[in-house]
Amino acid sequence: GNSVTQMEGPVTLSEEAFLTINCTYTATGYPSLFWYVQYPGEGLQLLLKATKADDKGSNKGFEATYRKETTSFHLEKGSVQVSDSAVYFCALSRFGGSQGNLIFGKGTKLSVKP
Amino acid sequence: SQTIHQWPATLVQPVGSPLSLECTVEGTSNPNLYWYRQAAGRGLQLLFYSVGIGQISSEVPQNLSASRPQDRQFILSSKKLLLSDSGFYLCAWSGQARNTEAFFGQGTRLTVV
Numbered sequence: 001g002n003s004v005t006q007m008e009g010p011v012t013l014s015e016e017a018f019l020t021i022n023c024t025y026t027a028t029g030y031p032s033l034f035w036y037v038q039y040p041g042e043g044l045q046l047l048l049k050a051t052k053a054d055d056k057g058s059n060k061g062f063e064a065t066y067r068k069e070t071t072s073f074h075l076e077k078g079s080v081q082v083s084d085s086a087v088y089f090c091a092l093s094r095f096g097g098s099q100g101n102l103i104f105g106k107g108t109k110l111s112v113k114p
Numbered sequence: 115s116q117t118i119h120q121w122p123a124t125l126v127q128p129v130g131s132p133l134s135l136e137c138t139v140e141g142t143s144n145p146n147l148y149w150y151r152q153a154a155g156r157g158l159q160l161l162f163y164s165v166g167i168g169q170i171s172s173e174v175p176q177n178l179s180a181s182r183p184q185d186r187q188f189i190l191s192s193k194k195l196l197l198s199d200s201g202f203y204l205c206a207w208s209g210q211a212r213n214t215e216a217f218f219g220q221g222t223r224l225t226v227v
Contacts, residue, residue: 034215043120043204043218044158089158093214101148102208102216106157 002027006090006105013080013112021075021108023064023090031092033057033066033073034102038087047075047088080112116141120205120219127226133178133192135222137205140186145207147188148216149180152202164188165210200226 007022025033032051036044048057053068062077073090090105120137127133139145149161160173162180170180177196181189188205202223208216 032214036218041221041223043221044206046215046217049215101146101160101163104158 002031002092002103004090004092004103004105006088006108009087009107009109011108011110013110015082015112015114016079017112019075019077019080019084019110021088021090021110023073023075023105025071025073025090025092027071027092033064034091034093035062035064035073035075036089036091036104038089038107040086044089080110082112082114085110085112116207116217118205118207118217118219120222122222123220124223125225127195127224129197129226130194133190133195133199133224135190135203135205135224137188137190137219138186139188139207142186142207142209144185144210146210146216147182148206148208149178149188149190150204150206152204152221154201158204162190195226197226200224 003026005024034049035047037047038044047062048059050057050066053066056065064073064075066073087107087109089107091102093102117140147164150158151161152158162170162172164170164182167182167185178192202221204221205219206216208214
């Protein structure tokens with residue numbers, strides 16, 4: 001079946017450090033891949049997405065590349081800020097049917113210290 | 115533009131009491147609608163999804179039910195809350211196209227005491 005596995009948190013970094021959050025997936029067909037961010041007490045916001053192999057999604061300094069050969073969609077940022085502290089979820093779209101459902105990883109909590 | 119509204123933002127309810135959480139979407143028609151639950155320190159669990167009025171699919175058997183009385187309205191209910199129903203509930207919508215992203219409401223923090 002379809003699934004998403006992302007690295008366990010929490011991840012604690014100093015401001016301006018490099019960030020990588022690993023995400024791998026299992027899916028039939030050709031899903032789209034997403035990163036969502038959840039700030040404390042809020043809902044999820046779409047951070048970036050990629051719809052086909054080799055696509056790179058980017059937003060707010062974050063990037064992730066859809067790697068079909070390694071079934072990965074790792075999230076990266078070159079220099080994190082305190083305001084990036086949040087929980088990050090990797091997700092894929094459920095292939096087929098009309099449900100358009102997303103399958104989420106368990107989330108990775110990021111804390112950035114000044 | 116499309117917006118999603120979810121209320122209330124927070125709720126404290128005694129065990130055994132009923133529950134009704136409401137979610138409405140504006141600016142789109144015939145959306146797919148979802149209810150997720152996020153327990154403390156855990157990931158997202160899909161509870162229900164709906165592809166149309168009156169069409170509800172349940173992902174996890176539980177003490178909750180969902181209804182979609184109108185195209186852009188999705189309601190999560192319970193007749194008798196349990197302590198284990200506490201959590202952060204999120205409503206979301208997506209378009210009907212394949213592989214499309216979902217957009218989330220701000221969530222409801224439910225505490226059952």
